[in-house]
Amino acid sequence: MIEMIKVSKWFGAYQALHEVDLSVARGEKVVVCGPSGSGKSTLIRLVNRLEAHQSGRVVVDGVELDDNPQNVDKVRREVGMVFQSFNLFPHLTVLQNLTLAPIWVQRVPRREAEATAREFLARVRIPEQADKYPSQLSGGQQQRVAIARALCMRPKLMLFDEPTSALDPEMIKEVLDVMVELAREGMTMMVVTHEMGFARTVADRVVFMDGGRIVEAAPPAQFFGAPKSDRAKLFLSQILGH
Amino acid sequence: MKWLRENLFSGWVSSLATLCLLFLAWKALAAFVDWAFLDAVWRADPQACRAKAGACWGLITEKHRFILFGTYPYEEHWRPALASVVLVGLWVFSAIRRFWRSWLALVWLGGLCVIGALMWGGVFGMPYVENERWGGLILTLLLASFGVTFAFPLGILLALGRRSELPVLRGLCVGYIELIRGVPLISLLFMASVMLPLFLPSGMTIDKLLRAQIAMIMFAAAYLAEVVRGGLQAIPKGQYDAAHALALPFWRRTYLIILPQALRIAVPALVNTFIGFFKDTSLVLIIGLFDLLSTIKISLTEPAWSGYGVEAYLFASVVYFVFCFAMSRYSRSFEHQR
Numbered sequence: 001m002i003e004m005i006k007v008s009k010w011f012g013a014y015q016a017l018h019e020v021d022l023s024v025a026r027g028e029k030v031v032v033c034g035p036s037g038s039g040k041s042t043l044i045r046l047v048n049r050l051e052a053h054q055s056g057r058v059v060v061d062g063v064e065l066d067d068n069p070q071n072v073d074k075v076r077r078e079v080g081m082v083f084q085s086f087n088l089f090p091h092l093t094v095l096q097n098l099t100l101a102p103i104w105v106q107r108v109p110r111r112e113a114e115a116t117a118r119e120f121l122a123r124v125r126i127p128e129q130a131d132k133y134p135s136q137l138s139g140g141q142q143q144r145v146a147i148a149r150a151l152c153m154r155p156k157l158m159l160f161d162e163p164t165s166a167l168d169p170e171m172i173k174e175v176l177d178v179m180v181e182l183a184r185e186g187m188t189m190m191v192v193t194h195e196m197g198f199a200r201t202v203a204d205r206v207v208f209m210d211g212g213r214i215v216e217a218a219p220p221a222q223f224f225g226a227p228k229s230d231r232a233k234l235f236l237s238q239i240l241g242h
Numbered sequence: 243m244k245w246l247r248e249n250l251f252s253g254w255v256s257s258l259a260t261l262c263l264l265f266l267a268w269k270a271l272a273a274f275v276d277w278a279f280l281d282a283v284w285r286a287d288p289q290a291c292r293a294k295a296g297a298c299w300g301l302i303t304e305k306h307r308f309i310l311f312g313t314y315p316y317e318e319h320w321r322p323a324l325a326s327v328v329l330v331g332l333w334v335f336s337a338i339r340r341f342w343r344s345w346l347a348l349v350w351l352g353g354l355c356v357i358g359a360l361m362w363g364g365v366f367g368m369p370y371v372e373n374e375r376w377g378g379l380i381l382t383l384l385l386a387s388f389g390v391t392f393a394f395p396l397g398i399l400l401a402l403g404r405r406s407e408l409p410v411l412r413g414l415c416v417g418y419i420e421l422i423r424g425v426p427l428i429s430l431l432f433m434a435s436v437m438l439p440l441f442l443p444s445g446m447t448i449d450k451l452l453r454a455q456i457a458m459i460m461f462a463a464a465y466l467a468e469v470v471r472g473g474l475q476a477i478p479k480g481q482y483d484a485a486h487a488l489a490l491p492f493w494r495r496t497y498l499i500i501l502p503q504a505l506r507i508a509v510p511a512l513v514n515t516f517i518g519f520f521k522d523t524s525l526v527l528i529i530g531l532f533d534l535l536s537t538i539k540i541s542l543t544e545p546a547w548s549g550y551g552v553e554a555y556l557f558a559s560v561v562y563f564v565f566c567f568a569m570s571r572y573s574r575s576f577e578h579q580r
Binding site: 149 | 478480486488490498499503
């Protein structure tokens with residue numbers, strides 16, 4: 001589903017990614033973790049070209065991401081993304097947030113788009129909030145709207161960039177529950193997160209990054225049980241140690 | 243009472259200051275009332291005005307038709323009057339959110355046709371009046387309305403162009419904005435009225451009013467572009483990320499996501515620019531168009547009435563103030579809406 005081959009990325013003189021190789025199979029759930037500044041957000045943002053890589057190849061569902069805007073467009077239509085800061089459109093209601101892209105990108109008739117939107121709102125357990133504005137919702141509710149918004153495009157792949165990092169602790173679970181459910185339904189998922197409980201239950205593979213490189217990639221049992229690298233051990237002791 | 247004691251008489255210094263200011267305010271107000279009402283002459287009689295010290299409102303009584311309608315034929319004054327009412331009506335109508343539908347464009351088209359027919363005439367038995375003779379309030383309103391209507395979209399395009407990733411487009415927009423902003427409106431108007439005809443092929447002329455209008459549109463667009471850019475810069479990057487991730491193409495992203503938010507942020511600055519622009523229309527007097535302020539100037543050149551500029555300009559101020567204050571109040575109500 002995702003194929004990254006020797007991908008490098010610079011921000012000016014700073015190299016954020018060093019020849020990263022990663023492949024994600026259809027239906028696979030990959031959790032990416034690592035200390036801040038390790039390049040994990042950059043990595044996930046390459047997948048729908050919110051950032052452009054400078055060398056190497058990124059192929060998503062058979063389409064190579066390059067300077068051709070048509071390819072980029074094709075990939076973005078099939079990849080949903082959820083952000084740390086929700087990024088809902090504040091001037092639109094929840095329902096309008098959900099139906100915008102289906103109506104204007106996929107040309108779905110409004111009535112049909114709204115029916116789909118209400119269906120997904122029910123799936124993320126907030127069907128009653130359809131006519132509110134994002135600012136009227138709690139953080140957890142907003143993030144669930146953001147998940148529903150991405151799902152309304154019927155993506156083949158979902159990207160989550162630290163979806164719970166901006167949430168109050170009591171709201172993290174409601175978002176993770178939705179994500180676990182999505183994983184159970186067989187969605188291909190790439191998730192940048194520090195929620196190790198989520199990684200344990202859902203991930204097929206945990207990818208540990210540091211300094212713009214993938215240091216370790218292993219099934220969760222192996223990664224948490226017997227991390228190979230010292231940096232991964234240090235990282236795990238830091239986030240699990242308290 | 244408590245408020246008074248706490249804010250105005252909290253100590254002997256502040257009490258003294260309050261009393262002094264009250265005294266001054268009272269003197270100024272009394273002097274104004276004396277001048278404007280008690281000693282004022284209301285008849286259109288210059289002799290009577292010279293005899294008294296107060297305001298000479300007779301000037302306004304006598305000249306208001308000329309001030310409001312300029313050199314438009316006297317017996318046809320009802321036409322610019324009605325046109326002004328229609329134009330103001332169109333704006334008031336458009337200010338109501340409930341009517342923000344696509345048919346509003348048709349209403350405007352119809353309204354402008356009515357205004358055109360009224361002003362030019364030549365139909366329905368109304369004699370033809372060439373636009374050289376248009377003047378006064380309707381000219382101010384028309385220049386401002388058309389100016390804003392064309393300058394606003396142009397300004398938005400310039401602002402978007404200035405933030406474009408295409409270097410040529412960006413360079414052109416930056417160049418245009420800096421060039422126009424760096425030049426006073428007066429010189430632009432002069433250029434439009436004097437220089438532009440030199441560049442046109444011989445035999446081709448553009449109407450003076452149209453030339454002034456184009457200059458004003460170009461000028462306002464440059465300013466509005468910077469105001470809109472300010473709004474655009476206030477949009478968090480996450481909004482672009484989300485729009486990109488949903489595969490929204492450029493124009494839809496701009497129209498559906500970015501502009502609605504950017505323009506709302508820019509409302510106070512936009513209205514500020516609109517108000518400034520409305521008053522700037524008075525500068526067309528220097529190229530020989532008779533807007534509201536020019537007609538006053540001409541009225542005062544008549545020997546009998548010279549020296550009563552204060553009354554005339556006060557009248558103009560009231561007219562301008564009514565329009566500008568309406569814009570300001572409307573924008574306030576708009577900021578509080580969702």
